[in-house]
Amino acid sequence: MRILNVCLTALAASAITFSSFAAGSDSTKPPTKTQTTKVCKKGQVWNKKRKKCVNPQSGMLSDDEVYTAARELAYDGQFDNALKVLAVAANPNDPRILNYKGFANRKAGRVAEGMSYYQAALKIDPDYILVRSYMGQAFISSGDVTSAKNQLAEIEKRGGSDTWAYASLAKAISGEATEY
Incomplete structure (x- = not known):
């Protein structure tokens, strides 16, 4: 029974890791300076x-x-x-x-040049939610809150509602300053 619990725990952890990767997640912490x-x-x-x-x-x-x-x-x-x-x-x-x-x-x-790269990334991987978050923030900086909200909905639709990408874009839409 104990081995079964360990195996199930490991399987659940790997499923969570895989789903985060599949959603195109990225590290939520700034990189360590080298x-x-x-x-x-x-x-x-x-x-x-x-x-x-x-x-x-x-x-x-x-x-x-x-x-x-x-x-x-x-x-x-x-x-x-x-x-x-x-x-x-x-x-x-x-x-x-x-x-x-x-x-x-x-x-x-x-911003326009940045948007072209975001769009190219999404053509290759439409589930890459960090791109969607950054793209949404670009829309906000251009005054297009509706398109930013659309990206937020796409992040949620792709299983990213519990991610930094979602939270950061949601804050930006509500007018709060975000780090990135």
């Missing part, structure tokens, strides 16, 4: 092997490393540097890469 934002300048990233800052180049970083470094730079307010890093992704159509291209452009004031 040498990329502590030491490196002008869009460089920290190379662990060389133990120094380097200019990102195609093939140098995996797309996971590109995403992680760009996300860190974007959260640090280095939007154009984040875009430099995202430009070297092997798969420029990875929805995470497109999402952060949208995010960095939107936060840099290029």
Whole structure:
């Protein structure tokens, strides 16, 4: 009986994790600062092997490393540097890469350009709720609250009502300032 309970608990935990991933969730916490934002300048990233800052180049970083470094730079307010890093992704159509291209452009004031990346990400993965949240926030910044509410409804429809993406967009719609 005890083994069955352990197995059921593990199965439930993995189902929750999978459903969060399937809904296109993203970490709700800002990334931990690394040498990329502590030491490196002008869009460089920290190379662990060389133990120094380097200019990102195609093939140098995996797309996971590109995403992680760009996300860190974007959260640090280095939007154009984040875009430099995202430009070297092997798969420029990875929805995470497109999402952060949208995010960095939107936060840099290029809302229309950011929207084009959000739309491209949603064509590939319509269940990526973080894109929907960021897109909704872009709509709000453009004065289109109705479209933002539509994105909030889409997040809920896709099982994301208990996520940071939903809560953040709901706050923005109600006029509260959100971190991102």
